[in-house]
Amino acid sequence: MPSEFEKPTIYEVAERAGVSIASVSRVLQNKPGVSEATRKMITSVMQELGYVPSNAARGLAGCRAGIIGLIFPDLDDPSMESGHETLLYFDEIIRGAQRAARQEGIAVLIAATHSASGRELALSIASKVDGLVVMARSVPEVDMRSLATRIPTVLLAADRHISGVDYLIADNEGGAAAVTRHLVEYHKYPTVKFIGGPSNSPDSRARFRGYCKALALANLEVPKSPWMAGDFTEASGRRIAKVILSKGSLPRSVVVGNDQMAFGMMKVLISEGIKVPQEVAITGFDDLPVARYLQPGLTTVRQPMRQLGAESIRLLLVRLGGATSPQSVTLPTELTLRQSCGCVNDDY
């Protein structure tokens, strides 16, 4: 404990102000029961001393820690040439959460669960925070269940398997249905294939459902399962594109489960001389920042990532405020037309 950093305590403030710690505490929390005079007096002493209440002590004394934990899977695929790709999506959510939290005066703790460590990390985090926002697939379901009994939790983009937690999801089904319909009805492409993500991803499954619904609505044949599937990484998109190329014939259009895979596919296809969208139309899902910079611009479904983050905090606060029953919220998605679907839309 090499601490040259001596922080003043509530006692010093009280003594210096000639009052009891109770009054100081009251002032700290803007509670009634203090005369305006002494309140001012105390306030000024706090300023003078540069007093900052110890969060630990507060937490212990029964109050909240004033911290919310965000848990995300650490999806970074070391096989990727640059580790950048997976970040964007979560980072946007984190940013949204961070801002909402700050408005409420509470801090945000972030934690990425390295594949294995799930349980351990989650518990360690849980002991430091008042509530948890957990991204689907970052904590094994068993552990999630036990976690949820210890601490208020909001699950992001997850299926509703666990009771007693709040759920927050983007309208994957609707979004996927919208792009599919666009391809089918507007562009009238003869074939529209679907490329899924990990089979255990609720997002991927919901998007596939939306795709199927759109097909059914157009009286087209509805497949039982995705045409092909990757793992939501750009690398898997590249792999899939190569498999497709080796098949000889190309589908006229393909709805890809997320942007990253769509990136990978487009790269490979274009580098092999295939024209996008003239020969194959491609759409993504998420609307990552990069989507608009691609050549051609990627038509995709925009997830309200910031809002997801912000809303998750709101839900948690409601819960912490003593909410009766957990909620389940779905945020809308939005079809974003660029050029990769065949539209001539100019994005700039």
Added chain:
Amino acid sequence: MPSEFEKPTIYEVAERAGVSIASVSRVLQNKPGVSEATRKMITSVMQELGYVPSNAARGLAGCRAGIIGLIFPDLDDPSMESGHETLLYFDEIIRGAQRAARQEGIAVLIAATHSASGRELALSIASKVDGLVVMARSVPEVDMRSLATRIPTVLLAADRHISGVDYLIADNEGGAAAVTRHLVEYHKYPTVKFIGGPSNSPDSRARFRGYCKALALANLEVPKSPWMAGDFTEASGRRIAKVILSKGSLPRSVVVGNDQMAFGMMKVLISEGIKVPQEVAITGFDDLPVARYLQPGLTTVRQPMRQLGAESIRLLLVRLGGATSPQSVTLPTELTLRQSCGCVNDDY
């Protein structure tokens, strides 16, 4: 306190194990003085109860909170069409820090200082963490000074004005010199202009210095100040490009202070029919993920953002471990050649 969430305490564990809390505490910290038998016994009881020590209590009892705070400026410019742009840079640093922290078993609290709030937020954060990593320009220097006396701090990308804190910087000067030299010596462009960022940005200043050094080394005329300057946003890059266009004549090449401004400039120039790099060569600084997706790919200087994040944690831990004197570390940057400088490098 609508808490149906009952967490077991060290007392429950002790009672259930038929020992005193002291022993439990010893086990918790892997301290000697406990027989192997009781140690096992206690451990199993903890498992059984799903016991997790309260971080607040620990903090209070003199130990550390096990949390490090990251403070960044919330640069999001509402005037930008999409708020994405500013994120990438910080997010990478955060990611790096987050990982390094997790390896050390400590958590990371992130906070973005909304323009005004600086001081307040910083203090609130400071009470929750053991140490602080602060990005330049996120906290006013006065406040930073007082903060630094209360809590161990690492300053990122900041000038060394404050004593008693650690400094961590990327080699901006060297990087800028390297691109400039590339333009001058390799491409032999007759003119090489420099576009700066905010005048109060240490990064911007250092990069300008590097640019000047390279010019001097080539016996070229060295300007007193940047040719023009923006505020590091894409929007300011667009504005600058328009100004340049209105001048009539274009410089053959320009070293831009960061990637975002370079993006903005390229967009405008290209949309006005100017050929990059045939008519104007452009380089950036940072190597944001998007840089490689642009047409043409942006030649830039790569900052080791992840490493910056990781290293900042390491420095802080050294300090928390009772380091004698604060350090000052500079991480190398790397010239990344793509097409916007005139190279024919194929990045895929």
Added chain:
DNA sequence: CTGTTAGCGCCTTCAT
């Protein structure tokens, strides 16, 4: 309106 007094959960001597 103000002060007193218990704890909160854990760590840490000091005894045993």
Added chain:
DNA sequence: ATGAAGGCGCTAACAG
């Protein structure tokens, strides 16, 4: 090797 007791800084009843 183990247990008992005090205290960390603060909040939350209670008394005055």
